[in-house]
Amino acid sequence: MAKNSASDGSNARWENQEVDTRLVTLGRDPARFDGFVNTPVVRGSTVLSPTVADLEGHTGRYSYGRRGNPTLEGIEAALAALDGGTGVVLTPSGLSACSLALLSCLRAGDHLLMTDSVYQPTRRVCATVLKGFGIETTFYDPLVGGGIAALLRPNTGAIFMESPGSQSFEMQDVPAIVAVAKAHGVTTLIDNTWATPLYYRPHEQGVDLAIQAGTKYLGGHSDLNLGVISANEALWPRLKAMHGDLGITVAPEDAFLAARGLRTLKVRLERHQSSALTIASWLAGRPEVLKVLHPALPSDPGHAIWRRDFSGASGLFSIILKPVPKAGVDALLDSLKLFGLGYSWGGFESLAIPFDCASYRTATAWAPGGPGVRLHIGLEDPEDLIADLTQGFAALQAAC
Ligand SMILES: *Cc1c(COP(=O)(O)O)cnc(C)c1O
Secondary structure (H helix, E strand, O other), rough: OOHHHHOOOOHHHHHHHHHHHHHOOOOHHHHOOOOOOOOOOOOOOOOOOHHHHHHHOOOOOOOOOHHHOOEEEEEEEHHHHHHHOEEEEEEOOOHHHHHHHHHHHHHOOEEEEEOOOOOOOHHHHHHHHOOOOOOOOEEOOOOHHHHHHHHHOOOOOEEEEOOOOOOOOOOOOOOHHHHHHHHHHOOOEEEEOOHHHHOOHHHOOOOOOOEEOOOOOOOOOOOOOOOOEEOOOOOHHHHHHHHHOOOOOOOHHHHHHHHHHHHHHHHHHHHOOOOHHHHHHHHHOOOOOEOOOOOOOOOOOOOHHHHOOOOOOEEEEHHHHHOOOOHHHHHHHHHOOOOEEEOOOOOOEEEEEEEOOOHHOOOOOOOOOOOEEEEEEOOHHHHHHHHHHHHHHHHHHHHH
């Protein structure tokens, strides 16, 4: 496993022991809550002040539920520390985190460069919300690297990255893109949902806004929708203001679930990682599989970048099957007992979906040579998952 912490002094504090410990201690203050280990769910809009002077002088720690709440504050502080940014805001979903982050750094007349490998609903934000506000988007090849300079316009306000790409798993050369952006005063954003700040640290590579769908690994139990945006010092005031002005807040119950997920994030990710690598390697040797799209496999075209920039891999990857009729792919997926058919990922359970990026890409062609299946490897025993896939391949063969 790559360990960028060994070669990069800035990551030294993320050596295993310390991050493990921080995941347990961050954002908790039992003494403040009569010794209860977890910060309780505090519900509330109104916060009372003892006197008019206190009310008008905002002397209390809190002034109004939407503006701050002990449950939210704890997890926000913990996530800000993990991301290594200046501050974090929470939003009701991963998608709203993407859209809010974009709204916070763009204005009418601006031009946005968006990776063609982005999570598909984020594309819609460009085509609907941003377009309606007079912001034009150009989609770019995720492998463009420093070549992004040729796509800049005088009014380019932001470059949005996602690495690895949704479904297709291209690794982006973030430092090369950030170098160009910085030279031209352009804001950079990244959707870091796949790696989480445990396995990739965007701010350390100069990215301004780092986004996570907390829905995925932070929640970890398929029972939460949540978005997280972490900003560096330069972008924090604008992000905080936009979040406050739009009146965005999340339910304390959801913040509580995120805090609960945080405590076990590292042990879960380690298991997702190792099982996914076991299964990806096994799949690479299957006669039905044309290729495996997983950046932690040495055969992957993005492996060198992954090794250079990331310290781990999560449990999500794709396979491209050798050409088979749709009936064969459907038979494989329908026969699976442990892999559920469903969107989202990051929970304890394994999932599988068919996909075809050709249906929505605009800047790059998607012709991988066969049908795509995306797998999320959960916390089940990997040998049981391999047995499930083995019988699935038998069903595929029988249907063709
Ligand atoms: C799931 C996902 C999102 C959106 O999260 P929701 O909570 O479902 O809105 C955003 N980006 C990526 C990469 C995702 O996988």
